[in-house]
Structure formats: C-alpha cells, structure tokens
Amino acid sequence: MSDELNLINAAKGGSVEAFTELVHGYRERLLRFLMTRCASHADAEDALQDTFINAYRYIATYNPQWRFSTWLYRIAIRNAARLRPANIAELGELRDEQSDPLTHCIAQSERDNLWRSAKRLLSDEVFAAMWLRYVEDMSIKDIAAVLERSSSWTKVNLLRGRRALEAELNNEAHKTGSEAYG
Amino acid sequence: MDKLATRLREDAADIDAQVSAELDSRIRASLSNISPERLETAPRPSRPFSMWWASSLTGAAVALVVIALLNLDRTGPVTEPVAVNAMQQLVNPDLDLNVEAAMLTSPLAEELANLQADLRKAEKAVREDVEIDF
Numbered sequence: 001m002s003d004e005l006n007l008i009n010a011a012k013g014g015s016v017e018a019f020t021e022l023v024h025g026y027r028e029r030l031l032r033f034l035m036t037r038c039a040s041h042a043d044a045e046d047a048l049q050d051t052f053i054n055a056y057r058y059i060a061t062y063n064p065q066w067r068f069s070t071w072l073y074r075i076a077i078r079n080a081a082r083l084r085p086a087n088i089a090e091l092g093e094l095r096d097e098q099s100d101p102l103t104h105c106i107a108q109s110e111r112d113n114l115w116r117s118a119k120r121l122l123s124d125e126v127f128a129a130m131w132l133r134y135v136e137d138m139s140i141k142d143i144a145a146v147l148e149r150s151s152s153w154t155k156v157n158l159l160r161g162r163r164a165l166e167a168e169l170n171n172e173a174h175k176t177g178s179e180a181y182g
Numbered sequence: 183m184d185k186l187a188t189r190l191r192e193d194a195a196d197i198d199a200q201v202s203a204e205l206d207s208r209i210r211a212s213l214s215n216i217s218p219e220r221l222e223t224a225p226r227p228s229r230p231f232s233m234w235w236a237s238s239l240t241g242a243a244v245a246l247v248v249i250a251l252l253n254l255d256r257t258g259p260v261t262e263p264v265a266v267n268a269m270q271q272l273v274n275p276d277l278d279l280n281v282e283a284a285m286l287t288s289p290l291a292e293e294l295a296n297l298q299a300d301l302r303k304a305e306k307a308v309r310e311d312v313e314i315d316f
Contacts, residue, residue, distance in 0.1 A: 016213050027206075032199035045205050052209050059218050106196055114193045134190040166186055 004068055011059050019056050026069065030076050033131060035102060036115060037080040037124065050079040070142045077128060077146065117168045122161050129154055130161045 010018030030051060034044040054075050055062075062071050106113045118127050125147055132138040132146060144154040 012218060014217055016210075019213065020210065027201045028199050031201055032194065032197050035197065035199060048201075049205070049209050049212060053212050053216060056213055057216055057219055060220055102197065106198070113196055114189050115197065118190075130190070131194070134187050135194040162186060165190070169186060169189065 005064060008059065008062060008064070008068065011056065012062075016056075019052075019059070022068070023052055023055065023072070026072055029136070030072065033073070033128075033135075034076060034080055036119060036127065036131065037077070038083060043083045044080075047076065047079040047083050050082075051076040054079065066145060067138075067142060069136065070138065070145055073132065073136070073146045074148075112172070114165060114168070118161070118165055121164045121168060125149070126157045126161045129158050130165070133158055 004022065007018045007022040011022055027048070031044060031048050034047045034051075035041065038044040038047055051072065055072055062068070102113070102116055102119065106116070115131075118130060122130065128147060129143050132143045138146070140151050140154050140158075143158075144151045147154065
C-alpha cells in the first residue's frame with residue numbers, strides 16, 4: 001500500500017496530522033492554480049483553506065480509483081467558482097489589471113508569461129484543462145473528471161487551447177524578431 | 183516535450199505561490215476544529231429466509247383474490263365488439279358538433295322567405311352606407 005493511501009486511511013480515521021502531511025505537497029500547487037481562477041490573492045487563499053476543510057470533512061467519500069490530486073482539484077475548482085462573483089465576466093473588462101493576482105505573483109521576466117495570455121484568450125474551463133494537462137500532467141480521463149466533462153470535450157478543447165496558445169507563441173516570436181531587426 | 187508544453191511548464195513555475203505562515207496556521211486551526219464525516223457503512227440486518235417465503239405466498243394469495251373478484255364482478259352480458267370500418271371513420275367521421283337546433287316558429291318556406299328578406303335589408307343597408315362614405 002502506498003504512503004499516500006496510508007495517510008488517506010489515517011485521515012479517514014480522524015488524524016489531522018495525517019491529513020496535513022497528505023496535503024502538504026499540494027499546497028503551493030493548488031494555490032498557484034487558484035490564483036489563476038480567483039479575483040484576488042486573498043480569495044485564492046480563502047479558496048485553498050476551504051478546499052482543505054472540505055477535503056478533510058468529506059474524505060470518507062474519496063474513491064481511491066481516482067488520483068488524490070484529481071479529487072482535490074475538483075473541490076478546489078468548486079470553491080473557486082463559489083468565491084467568484086456572478087458578474088465576473090463583466091467585471092473582467094472593468095477590473096484594473098493591477099488587481100489580478102497573477103500580476104503580482106509572476107516573476108519579472110523579459111518575456112510575457114504565457115498563462116496570462118491563456119487567461120486572456122481561453123475560457124475558464126479550457127484554461128483549467130490546459131493547466132491540468134501541462135502543469136499537473138493529468139490524463140484526459142482525470143481532467144474530464146475534474147471538470148465534470150466528457151473525455152471528448154476535454155480532447156477537443158485541449159486541442160483548441162493548444163492552437164490558440166501556439167498562435168500566441170508565434171505572434172510573440174514574430175514581434176520579437178521585428179523588434180530585433182527594427 | 184514540445185516547445186509549448188515546456189514553455190507552459192516554465193511559466194507556471196514562474197508564478198510565485200508561497201503559502202505564508204499565517205495561512206498555514208489558519209488552515210491548521212480550521213482543520214483541528216472539524217472532524218471527518220463518516221459514511222453510513224453499517225450493513226442492514228438481513229431478514230430470515232422464511233420471510234421471503236411468507237412474503238411470496240402473501241403476494242400470490244392477494245393476486246388470486248384480485249383475479250377472482252374481477253371475474254365475479256362481470257355480471258352483464260358479454261357483448262361482441264363492433265367491427266368498425268376504419269376507412270369509413272376516416273371518410274365520414276362522427277363529429278360531435280354540439281350545436282343547438284334552430285327554433286323555427288313558422289313553416290320552413292315562410293322562414294326561408296323571412297331570412298331572404300332580412301338578407302336583402304342587410305344588403306341594402308350596406309349599399310347605403312358605402313354610398314354615404316364615398
């Protein structure tokens with residue numbers, strides 16, 4: 001039996017220490033992901049806290065046929081959605097770019113962070129699918145389970161997201177080339 | 183790994199997401215105040231085998247009683263179903279128009295004459311109205 005499963009069983013028995021150890025490795029990963037989905041850094045932290053609380057409270061419902069990370073991400077997405085205002089799409093146009101948590105948390109670099117472009121170009125769900133695929137290395141089946149979508153939807157939208165970001169990369173390369181020669 | 187995947191992975195790593203000590207203590211405090219909910223896993227007590235026999239026999243007895251009652255209740259003469267010509271029904275359907283019969287106060291010929299007179303009067307009134315307007 002794996003260490004993770006041992007910790008899960010101990011957490012099911014009511015061991016906070018086991019659960020804390022279990023989720024320790026997921027804290028930064030989840031917070032990074034939540035910062036891409038929440039309106040502010042504080043919201044992302046609240047969503048992370050709620051995710052761990054809900055995961056611990058309902059750990060008896062965890063089915064070991066899924067990866068533990070799949071289950072955690074599913075809870076995290078629900079919590080992030082709950083914290084988002086209903087009119088986030090309208091607010092998105094009006095919001096100051098400085099309030100975007102990603103703006104504060106992305107290390108200064110010569111090039112633009114592609115995840116910011118992804119946030120601008122892709123829908124929330126496609127963004128999440130891309131993140132789970134390329135950052136978390138999740139399988140199509142796991143991504144579909146996290147997003148509560150079909151495998152076909154996941155495949156098609158990953159392809160669309162990929163195409164959009166590849167086009168963005170090409171634009172960036174073209175712009176850099178023009179500046180270098182200009 | 184292709185260029186896009188590498189870039190996405192690198193850019194994700196550039197996002198600084200340190201869990202502060204304050205957040206960590208907040209999470210620990212929240213977790214220590216709750217306990218996992220337990221699933222109802224206790225199996226239902228199984229019924230003795232004789233219960234199945236008893237319930238089966240009861241069901242069969244009830245079915246027999248119902249069949250007997252339905253057959254006893256058939257007191258009227260059994261009528262043969264009338265063969266209905268489907269085409270006849272399509273051509274001349276039995277329409278329930280629900281109309282009231284005209285109350286005729288005179289013989290039919292006289293009524294016809296009266297109705298024709300009314301019609302002529304109405305026609306004359308319309309003609310006059312039209313001539314006045316134009």
